[in-house]
Amino acid sequence: MSYTLGLATMDNSAAALFQGNRLVAAIEEERLSRIKNDGSFPHLAISEVLDIAGIRLSNVDTIAVYWKPWQLDTRVSGTLRKLATAPLARAAILARLQDMAGTGPARNDPPPGSWRDLFRLRKILTKHHGPTSAHLHFIDHHHSHQLYGEAMRDWNGCLSLSYDGGGERNSTVLTAVRDGRRQVVTCHRWPNSLGHYYATFTGYLGFKMLEGEYKLMGLAPYGKPRWRDTILTEVLQLEPEGRYRLNTTICDYHAALQGRFHPRLKELFGPPRAPDAPLTEEHIDLATSLQAAFEAVQTHVLSYGKKRHPDLRRLVISGGSALNVTANGRLLQAGMFDEIIIPPAPHDAGCAVGAALAVLPDAEKPSVRSPYQGRDYSAAEIATAIAAHCRTPPPPLPEHQLIETTAQMLTEGRLIAWFQGRAEFGPRALGARSFLADPRRDEIREKLNDKIKKRELFRPFAPSVTEDGAPSLFALDQPSPYMNIVADVIGTSIPAVTHVDGTARVHTVSRDAHARYHALIARFGELTGVPALLNTSFNIQEPIVYSPEHALRTFAASGVDALVIGDHVLTREDLVCP
DSSP states (O other): OOEEEEEEOSSSOEEEEEETTEEEEEEEHHHHHOOTTOOSOOHHHHHHHHHHHTOOGGGOOEEEESOOTTOOHHHHHHHHHHHHHOHHHHHHHHHHHHHHHTOSOOOSSOOOOOHHHHHTHHHHHHHHHOOOOOEEEEOOHHHHHHHHHHTTSOOSEEEEEEESSOOSSEEEEEEEEETTEEEEEEEEETTOOHHHHHHHHHHHTTSOTTTTHHHHHHHGGGSOOTTHHHHHHHTEEEETTTEEEEOTTTSOHHHHHTTOOOHHHHHHHOSOOOTTSOOOHHHHHHHHHHHHHHHHHHHHHHHHHHHHOTTOOEEEEESGGGGOHHHHHHHHHTTSOSEEEOOSOOSGGGHHHHHHHHHSTTOOGGGGOOSBOSOOOOHHHHHHHHHTTBSSOOOOOOHHHHHHHHHHHHHTTOOEEEEOSSOBSSSSOOSSEEEEEOTTOTTHHHIIIIIISOOOTTOOOEEEEETTTGGGTBOOSSOOTTSOEEEEBOSSSOGGGOOTTSEEEEEEEOTTTOHHHHHHHHHHHHHHSOOEEEEEESOSSSSOOOSHHHHHHHHHHSOOSEEEETTEEEEGGGBSOO
């Protein structure tokens, strides 16, 4: 049987391995390195997927990478133009070029992956993983995004939107797909980028760029969009035929990376917020306005696609900007499309799967739909890890007793760390590596944010709900298996997961997707009448836990009441040093 290795080597780097047409494993580098948003070359992820399959790199027949590195003309010309005309951006561009050349200052964390790596790929792989005679394929960045997203459904026709910071030449690509045939509707050249727009203002609001964008999105429902029209006039301009233009003179992504912002932004919106400064009404209203303008541009791009292809009533969204769940939900509510799907890893990590799909003959799409693509730790491995942390390791429980015990603890208001099965691929905790709580208890949000997650109190939590129970709690007419769509909450029974605007980021769970997690939610629903749980990622200012050892360490460091790991229920009293 042939093996295909897919790679994303910069920005959320990852590796994915196929055996024939079956996805064996897909893992982000950050889960193993424990460095958030790790963009270094994914050596750890490569080793892990190979080890899961029980093979070496020499057994791999094909390697597919998510960039065509020779298509650098747009990037190079744009970068040179900035060096010549935009003094605010020079320091950031020169620092990035130093990193790429390996001449940057000493650093403790791994250097980011670079374009240069792609030109010496075989040499890098051989040095770290042994010899390989695999055929190398370089796949268009946005095509990699789109193929992965489109594999989530058996649709004969759809519009497929990929948008992020930027690919080789384009930052946004809209494609019409019919019966396997593809027709590009619009391409938006870099640096006209919705991803860079959102990232720049993430920095302007005092959050960490390329990490804190979800904070901007979480803040947006609290304010008023008083600067929406100003943004659409001065920063993001709508153009005919579904096009948009980013004013990179005043919205300079590279300068923002260095904490430098054009004076015009201060004139329009007030001074940038310092990271440790309190949030003011102006900051909140700016977040609301930025989100509203983002949604306006998204609608503008897609409306042109619908005009050109009115019969296509389904939409696939991929790319880093697809993580804007609020925009996704609003788009669905607007009725422009009957159904929308976003993959579990729409950001660059997902391109490791998409690149591999591009070179597989007759790829079996259902094989990539499960988000649970990490290592499947055995009962013995879990027991060994527990023994290293507990005075007297608790015995394993039968399935029904494990579910009943956990559900009862949740109804009592206890906080649970939940480690079950293979880790999720992508940034969302989908019931394999989660903190869980009772969504009926409004006060539990502050406890989780302040005492356990150690993050801003305005940050919302998401509900996991059984697929058949979702219609009773949410105004949502389709599944949301990867937690990438917001919907209006029906009633007032789940205040802990209801955002200030009455919406929630919904995760629908089917029995086929994750039987044990589904059973827990269903039993909680039988006990309370609410078939949903508060679900947030199992981490504390770190990447989501991956291994049993990670889970036990994070549990010990948290204020969570119990850890349900494999067939075991651990309380804090069980720990050697609780």
